[in-house]
Amino acid sequence: MSTIPSEIINWTILNEIISMDDDDSDFSKGLIIQFIDQAQTTFAQMQRQLDGEKNLTELDNLGHFLKGSSAALGLQRIAWVCERIQNLGRKMEHFFPNKVELVNTLSDRSIINGINIDEDDEEIKIQVGDKDDDSIYLISIAKALNQSRLEFKLARIELSKYYNTNL
């Protein structure tokens, strides 16, 4: 498992997108807004999978899907968590790090001041042994999903700062 990037946004990547604003002034902002919708939808879908079908392949696909767009926008910490979900869904990885550990990797930890890092967490309901071998992956994915919600929140704060609007 690679280590999570310490910066929320990879500006090298995002700037490439932003540079296309020349032609279409709100192009990058539009993409970001689109991404915010997409991420929330995807999180909800993942949560539904965890609560209901518990289909690891489906979770893998959802992780891959969100990884693609978050990485394309330079939202690298979200992309990293999504990749974990993807790999957990494929059973290529077997655990997910704790939230504190990951938060500590942030290069600028001041961003977490004033927010409740557990606010969006959904309770992890999966019982060990619930679904044979899959349970450890499902539990880890549930943890990762909570993490991705947090990362999403952080990215949103950063992006709102950049665009100077409440995204």
Added chain:
Amino acid sequence: MLNSALLWKVWLRIDNSTDEVNQPIAVQFDEIDTIDDLKSRFFQRLSSTRWREINDNASIAIGLYAPKLESQGDISNSKSIYDNGDNGNVNTFDSSNTKNCTSSTTGAFGLTKDSARDKNVLQHPKPTQKRGALYEAFAAAPTVAMAINADFSHNEAPSPGPQRPYSTSPKQLPATAKSPLLRFASVSPYPKFYSDNHVMAPTGLTYVSPHNKTKYARPLMRKGLNYKTESVNDSTYKIIFEPDELAINIYKELFGTMGSQSASQSLRIFSNVNLRQDIPPLDILNVADYVPTNDEISQQAIQPIDHRDVCVLHPNNQISSGERVNNDKADLKDKGDDSNPQEFKLITDEEQLRRASQELKDEEKDTESPWQAILLLPKGYKGGIDFQNKPVPCADSSSINEDTIIHPELEVGPESPSQQSGPLDEFGVDMIQSIPECQRRKDDIPPASPILINSQTPQYSGSLYKTPFTVSSPPDPLPNLFTTTSEKVFPKINVLIVEDNVINQAILGSFLRKHKISYKLAKNGQEAVNIWKEGGLHLIFMDLQLPVLSGIEAAKQIRDFEKQNGIGIQKGLNNSHSNFDKGTSKKFSQAPVIIVALTASNSQMDKRKALLSGCNDYLTKPVNLHWLSKKITEWGCMQALIDFDSWKQGESRMTDSVLVKSPQKPIGCSNSNSFKQTTPITPNKHSPVRKNLNLSPTQIEM
């Protein structure tokens, strides 16, 4: 015999180092390690340094400094042989006669010798006492850094010249035995000095401390040590060990017991490259695996040359990314070697071309780089290229040996299509100069286009340019030109983006729109296959993990369809050329579509799977837009070459595909139709382009 309790390590230190790594560094080794292994270990220790980047095993040597001294071998013991006639540089310490040389020694610095004690020493059974003559270098010069002033009791190696160097040491005893060059099986000429503490320290303690002036040495060597000498100045020379010499032997020879060497006695690492010189670090990239991160791209001051801007047709009728890699590697080599990169050659006829290519061949003969490129461009080309004609009356092997790079002219402006009125007989050879990526504006990123050069920098026209780009090239006006006309240089191709994520679709689509490249979107593999079947596509960017039908599967299906329809397959090798001239042959069918996979950056497996499934290339996600534009140009140009006819007809043909009108017809038919429509251009014997277009579209296997 060696103290196995200690870790075997040897102190090494970079000679003349000016920066971070100038202190002695201990490197572990074991029984089977050679000097070369030591070098590798040393590099490992310094893996992150700049010194490491500019050196490799071949560029450094391990050795030591030794002062030039006349031999002072004890006459009574050593029957030195002075081989006057041999100025060779390879010396061999020989120990065959060492047992005879045991009775007395001479102090190098006029120290009192003590024969009795010496005898004791020699009779001491411990093999750890064995010392070689080289040991004296360190015994005499504990701080070898100052070896110039240090005394050295080792027999001096021969100077390259006929004159024997004379000793500069005032302390030196009158030389009585001169044996600068030792031949194998000669009597050991080395002076032998023994010290008290040698006897007292049999267990691997430091035998020589800097303040201990006592010298001792033994010529006892069971094996010849091979080394070279190199004169540094009048009083000093370097001893350089051969790379295959066993480290353990050298250690024993120099220091004796394992652990005897102190840090101040470090062996020297001689490197060819001086850090003080400003040598740009030239990373040797494995281009096949190398995928730069966005950071690298934005940060690199110097980009490796990327030739993907241009189309490469190899006469040996294969185009693959592998060959392109070769090409790139050759370029890298060129970048390092070529001191005169701005040398252009004007090629106007076949004869000149042949000579030029022969010259290139000659120059390249010694290197392992057969991919030296000649760039051939149709100059002012407006007509159809007759790929089918095979005018090889004087095809010589030299031109076949090289990559021939051909770039049909692209339309420069919106007006130019109207100028495509008729075939043009005049051809020229043009030069392509790649632009380092960093010089381009980030958002414009037009890859180097030969056309641009052709049309806007006439001073380069008709040139044969050997080295596409070198670091030392003076800034030229090209980057500006690219910035201003960026949107016009992309080939007219139809692209299909297969991507399930709308955001990525939007990014790629917006990029293509910006560059006025027509594209279609598919959100899964099945859609991609369906759209492909409609025809007219040149390039597919294929995400791999897709719903419904994966990118891998879609690529496989497309390739299967192509095979079934004979697309890109050469039929009937025995067909005579006359068929082509008549334009009746169905020998060639439409070019296969180029599929570029979009893979996760960290998944080697995905990349392999993608290539195996029939993708031509891959881009890693998140897609770097610089690379994307390169790929578009590269593959677009390739398509233009492979299927020039359909490319030439531009968008009208693509959107108005024959296939769409008559979907029952296999795709191949549309192509044969188009071939029939082609009016073969009049053969022009003076056209080098024609000659080098000894390539047929489908000789290229995709």
